[in-house]
Amino acid sequence: MLARLRPGAAVATVWYLRLQAVLNIVAVLSLPFREEVHEHNAGEFFTPYLATAGLASAALALFLAVVMRRRKRAAWILNLLLAGPLFALYVLALTQAEFRHHVLNWISVLLTGAFVAALLIGRREFRAIGDRSNPKLALIVAACGILVSGGIGTLLVNATNKLPGATLTDEIAYSLLRGVSVGPLADRVAAVHAPRWVDITINVLMAISFLFVLYACFRAPRGAELLGDEDERRLRALLDKQGERDSLGYFALRRDKAVIWSPSGKAAITYRVLGGVTLAAGDPIGDPEAWPGAIEEWLEEARQHAWTPAVTGASEEAGTIYARHGLDALEMGDEAIVDVADFSLEGRAMRVVRQAHNRVRRAGFTVRIRRHGEIPDAEMATLIEKADHWRDGGERGFSMALGRLGDPSDGSCVMLECNDAEGEPRALLSFVPWGEKGLSLDLMRRDRSSENGLMEFMVIELLLRARDMGIERVSLNFAMFRAVFERGSRLGAGPVLRLWRSVLTFFSRWWQIESLYRANAKYRPVWEPRFLLFEKTSDIPRIGIANARAEGFLSVPSLPSLSRRRHVEAPQERPSPANR
Incomplete structure (x- = not known):
């Protein structure tokens, strides 16, 4: 019987606190109401728990409602310590004649007692621990x-x-x-x-x-446990077996992430905790049959710490499995994947790309393609220095960026170096492995004073030579809201879709939303949808902020972040797909 009442009792405590927050705010704004509350508290009357007509009480009630909704154990204890003795005091007061004949006092006792009873009944629902x-x-x-x-x-x-x-x-x-x-x-x-x-x-x-x-x-605890050497070794072993399933799989090796394993150890989820959001990226790593076990462990950890679970950039296959565990899905956009066997510069549709490629080649630019492990240390140091010098803005990236360059453990990554006619480096691209026969774009940098079209030239050179390297597919940039731009420009598009496209076009002036779609579309890729997964719609704004922080669009200044070293010495973020 009590087991069935526990969830409802926990919800009742939250709504009681919300109601008290509203009443306190109304009392502060309404002079007659406020004076009546103060008169009752000062005379032979007493009011229910947290009904004091003060902003501090309103703030306390509102905040407690939020943390009680997240089922935090500390909030339950605080409410019991405040409301329990107050209820006992009210009961004791009713033994006195001057208090007993006031109806409002009986109402206050009943409401406060009901709140305490709901706390006790719903005790086991509040399991989330704090830092x-x-x-x-x-x-x-x-x-x-x-x-x-x-x-x-x-x-x-x-x-x-x-x-x-x-x-x-x-x-x-x-x-x-x-x-x-x-x-x-x-x-x-x-x-x-x-x-x-x-x-x-x-x-x-x-x-x-x-x-x-x-x-x-x-x-909430900040999730200080990051990827350790043993965890990285185990993840690499899973990627060797199952790495071809997800183009974002290699990015699970970012060292600013934590990892949680399925009970069998055959699957894992990597995530980062920001602002109370446990944010995973891409699909779980490993055997899909073991994904449910890893998801359950991850969600249980989120419940224990009152974290809000979210996944950014999940594929449709992973999104379906996450949905079975209570998460809802929202399409974020599409990943551009080029099938090397189908790529060609021939035909009218590729005329603009072909002309741009020929123009850069006639200008004397050349591209050198090597695995990172084949690059001598001195040359890699020069490329790292160039990449830092060419960086436009702050460090960005999380879901589709490795966050380091030149690490000895990343020898299988592929580097494209573009030199001008004098042999000077002008741009570089870095790709991470996608299984044995695929590559996924990680880093894009170029000298801003160099010839336009270098990135397109390098991508085309890679696609033309990929077959000789044993590469069958290449994942390029991620295009946010691609379907909106594509469908919104078609004949017969509805007013809502056209309006949504106009809004995104406006914001593209700053965030390159539409330009990324156009830049990828020229390679005639296959578009693979990617999804944002979440438990509650009300959590989306919070998840959006956490995602923006992870990708580097929002930052909270701190002394460690200001003094952090780059590349191999310490993991850090690289440009996200929107800025690569």
């Missing part, structure tokens, strides 16, 4: 918040106090009490009378500080 460093961080944040908010409040009170004779102690006490409530609590400091706008400002500052404290208390 061990959270309590220490919360104390530091609380101390800083009180100093900053209290300091600003004291200065405002000192400058606007309408009564003479107030001491510094009076002003500090008034600021701290006003930070708790805009009601009569601070009126006990008789020597201070500040304007209403000062009271509200102090309360808002304290509420904001309180939110930071709550975040520090309940933030």
Whole structure:
């Protein structure tokens, strides 16, 4: 019986906290409502748990609703520690005659008691653990918040106090009490009378500080366990057996990812935790029959740490299996894959590409193709230096970028070097293995002052020579929302599709959305759809931010990131497909 009630009880606690957050905000905005709540709390009445008509209570209720929805154990404990003794105090108060005859007091006891009962019934639903460093961080944040908010409040009170004779102690006490409530609590400091706008400002500052404290208390673990040597060895063994299944498989070897294995050890998922989102990329590695085991382990870990699970760039095959485990899918775009056997420069459709290739070749440019393991150390160091020099903007990449160049373990990767007529390097491409007979684009760099069309020239040279190298297929860039651009330009496209295409065209001025599609389409590739997988639609904005951070479009400055070394010495991010 209790087992059936647990999920509903857990949900009930969340809705109670949401309701209290709304009521507290309404009370702050509505003077009559606020005064009535304060009157009841100050007289022979008492109100339900967290109903204090203050912004701090509203912030607490709202934040607790969020973390309770994520089933965090620490939030359950905090609610029980706050609501349990309060309920016991209310019950004790009802033994006194002056409290017992007020109906509102009975309602408050019933609501608070129901909340406590729901907490106890739903106890096992709250299993998510937090970071061990959270309590220490919360104390530091609380101390800083009180100093900053209290300091600003004291200065405002000192400058606007309408009564003479107030001491510094009076002003500090008034600021701290006003930070708790805009009601009569601070009126006990008789020597201070500040304007209403000062009271509200102090309360808002304290509420904001309180939110930071709550975040520090309940933030999810950051997933510090990254790819180790043994994990990398095992992943490479799986890629040797099953690497041809997914063109993104080799990117699982990024060393800023963590890995979780299926119980059998025949499959694995690599992921990175950002902002409480456990973000996997591409398909699971290994035997598809073992994928469900790895997915279950990954989802269980997400539940234990209150992480939001998401997958970026999954294939349709993997997306189908993820969907069986409760994840929903959203098509992100398409990956451009060129079948070497079908590629040709002949025909009218390839006239523009053929002309561009001939123009660059007549200008004296040549392309050299080698495996990374065949490049001497001195030459590789020069190429790394050139790649850094040619980099446009910050480091980017996650789902379709390896994040390093020149690592001895990546000897099977393929490097294309483009030299001008004088033999000077002007551009380079790097591809990672896709099984034994495929390549997947990793890195694109060129000298901005060089001839236009070098990238197209290099790609075509690779496709023309690929058959001699034993390469049968090449994965190029990923085109976000390709179907929108293709279908939106056709005759008969609906108004919604045309509008969506216009919006994407507008944003393409900054993010190269349409230009990537056009650049890939010229090679006449096969388009393979890629999907974003998620549990709840409401999580998509959060997942989008985490994805943008992983790919390098958003960054949070930190001292380690500012001092991090490049390439072989330390793993780091390379340009994403949208900027390669």
